[in-house]
Amino acid sequence: MSQQVEVVPGRNCDGCTMCCKLLSVAELDKPPVSWCTLCDVKVGCNAYAGRPTECRDFYCGYLLDPTLDERWKPSHCKLVVTREEQLGETLIHNDPARPDAWRREPFHSQILAWAGAAVAQGRKVIIWQGDAKIAVLPEAQTA
């Protein structure tokens, strides 16, 4: 069943498709960090009407979080933010084609701020960059 979600007014996926590269899709046996074979890059899904439930239900942080401005559009920043509420994790999927993306501003400062808040809340902030998982701490990063 599709979730009820509230997309920030004015936000949309136009010209993006970054999640179709960076995230896995179990229903398609699609691994992370590889373009979905059904993706028309930066245009949309070639199987939109029949796309998997995972895709139908997915909304990235840029679409849902009004505190993230237009600089956070994944097609621009090469970062896809997701929040895994059950795991208590904020995930930042970094495009390996731009490995320094999360270290650039304003992203780096915001990610460190999330990490600081996460400690107090018992959450984690994690960067995924290909197979590399980086746990972000408020003042230092450890691989």
Ligand code: SF4
């Ligand atoms: S990464 Fe976000 S904005 Fe981009 S296509 Fe996916 S859901 Fe839409």
Ligand code: SF4
């Ligand atoms: S099926 Fe469509 S929406 Fe889902 S990952 Fe592939 S291109 Fe993207």
